[in-house]
Amino acid sequence: MSIEWVNGAIEEIRAWGRSKDIVVDADEVRLLCDYASDYLDVGELADFTPGTFEQLLLDIYPRKVIAPPESAAETVAAARTLVDFLLDSGEIGTKMAARMRAKIDEIAPLMPAALADTTKFGMAKSIFGAMGADRPDPTALDAGPTGSGDDPLGLSPHRLRGVTADDGCECPGCAPLPAVRLPPPEEVARAVRRAGLLADAHRLTTWMLDGARTPTVRGALRVRDATRAAKELGVAAPAAAWRLAVDLGLVEVAGTAVSAAGGFRPLEARDDQEVLDLWAATVAFVTDGPAGVTGAAEFDQELYAVHDMLYRLRAPMTLDELREHLEETWPGGEDPGELDSALAVLASCGTVERVEDAIRLTPQGLWGMRETFIRMGMPAPVAPDPAEGDAAGLVDGLLSGVAAEQAELDIAAWLARRSPPEAARELLDAVRGQSAARRGVAVTIIDRLGAEAGDAVRPFLDEPELRPHAAGWLAARGLDAPPLTPEEVLWLSVDTLAHAMPAAEHDPGRFAESLTTAGPAAHTIEEMWQVEHPDVAEVLDLLGRHLPDREVAKAARKAAFKARSRGIR
Template structure:
């Protein structure tokens, strides 16, 4: 969705999930419209990028003193300091690297060879431990007072080397950022088997790898990944566990910095802990106002029995506004089958039973069949979340991305006949803010019809 700061509630992509669940709906026509309406709302609206904005679970980071002390014990950092002292003042190649004879000597005396020596050299130079000019290499500055800024630069140097074959595994290099983000999202780490399987899936989907390549990778990737993880451990990012890997405290800090730079939602536990103590109604209001980050509900649910949490949310939604249902819908979407009893109870609620039917259906659980009218009601309910946003006017600007056409005109007509209490308000919203004059005029006309009924 757009990074609107409203906790992820304006998510017209929710409409797409209704398609296969609506029994009497014209499939191709409604698919075309809803796909059109959902498009573009999963991307950042910062204007500088088109990347998807992701929400990560809140994390705890070690104290600044502990982290700074840990930087000094990272093998890569220690070797960069050793290499800088060893190098002293000497000539370098036109590319600013050690001559082969000096590189061989560094290997003998420091145990640094090949790509590892190149990585350590780059870190030493980029961090200022070594200075390169026309005269060659010479001693640079000492470690800066701000060791975390220094560490951030070291990690960026490491991640920038993936195009040059950082880990020795092409697959690990290709998907290193995804791997770091995945492990960041699992505070207890990830098993080795799950990591291998995740990397294979990422490669198969992201790189459209064919069956022969995947068969080869299934045999080769475990050994490659083992070597890659050793390199990342050397860089201070990973540590081994009994059956897998996890980020080090420095790794957690560094990955979070990178996620924040990319505009993702990666809060500290201290920033969202208070939201976990709120009632369901208070949490929903905080999300609707934009006060709570989109990661707050994750922690709120984690602190409760899933079925009980779902029941609390549904109680608020059943008597609340479309805006509240929009917020609650995004939270319920993240809950698994353990919440089924609460969703079955919701089938008895007039304003929630359609949402509950969709929730059950998409999880292949027994659910009522929805009619075309039910589908329209849900579409109105989702669009009506705009009526309850503090920046509804700005959010409506996203309608400029919609391609007006017969499908949108047809939905406008369907909305005018809907029994949803917000149907007229939604039509008036479209009539006032849709950039296409034909759509806006049709919506105003449909609103007049609906009022006359």
């Protein structure tokens, strides 16, 4: 990563400014160096060229930095200061300095318009815009330095010019992080020992050393070695694995000579804490957007935004959602084949995984992102284990958007600590007088219980909103149960559909498909509008949008109108 040389450069520039009695905007200069390193392959100050400034200020800044157009003057001034330092320190000559200054003079009047041009925004900006982010308050952009002791990775939330939640920024990227459920550390260590970019970096290091192979004069992996490593070792991203090995200090490179770093050992020989420390650095390496992680340059530059959003969503992100954002930024239009290949490589790194037609963070990816946030100085709360709480906490947790596999584990662990009667009583008590969504969760869990919970369920026949569910549960287990009236049957249909509304909005295709085989009959829909249920109009609207039979869907829309009219009167 860029952090080492950038930190050194910033210290030199600060000292130069003090010696010259020049005010140096070190934060702005740091950002120039960070982006030059991450996206333009600048590895030291001497690598800056006039073209570097042109790409930074007219291409990368407009795509990556959320900042008002009027802030361009500050960035241009920092670029001029950087040129002055490069000349005084001997990194460049007078002719190069003159060319850089001329290029910056050309850029200065163009940069405000570039920052304001929404067509230039990269995926991170597009994601925040789609999530309803307002432009940050310009007064919130005067942030403290990044890369300080509180930010050892040299990062700031979303790379937004150092803005943090404490600065008052209200964009989604600076909003408080949600509480997440973390896997046990030993599981994380076990997973990253088995596979992923960290494991590949260790295997590649051993392979390079054993074969007396050498990198290029710039320390990069040779093309022929990358090809052989992919074939012989199954390493999906050899160049990134080698760069990680060098960054982590697994191997030392001097010219074209390589040697094992002091203390280099296989992952299997390291204790869990060592492995976890290395994995935290690996996740930061992946999400900080080094060129060549996936091979798709536009996607590589947005890896932090993708991981951050998956963390905040706490749920899979569909590929269509991802493509929708990439279509706005991918040159020539997003290529589905290239995206699929990029995601496959990213999955091999171990931070994300494919789930049908969606992607989500792996357990170790979630753990690593939280470590990254913590090192950036961001509070990253951990959600309590629902198994240790009451029924209300379990329902809250399940409604918060946990993955299906985790939901199953949470339910099983919670039920294991209670007898069936205790579980049924707690759950039904917790949703008494609550919403259809909460009732639906409780009833779904109680459906797992056998007849031994009958005595705990029976008292809830006296609760109007729980009576239809309780009666149906008892009857399904062959226990004595009162027959439901036609009105109660209708109410139960509406309540069940109301519980399904969030899922229907999330995956309308699947909901419409389920209605094809299990949707309510036309005569039932025509009667639903009379049901005394707070969600009846919304349920009928839902049916009107998704029922496959056009005539029945039209009847549902008419019934929704009747329900609302009745409510108005």
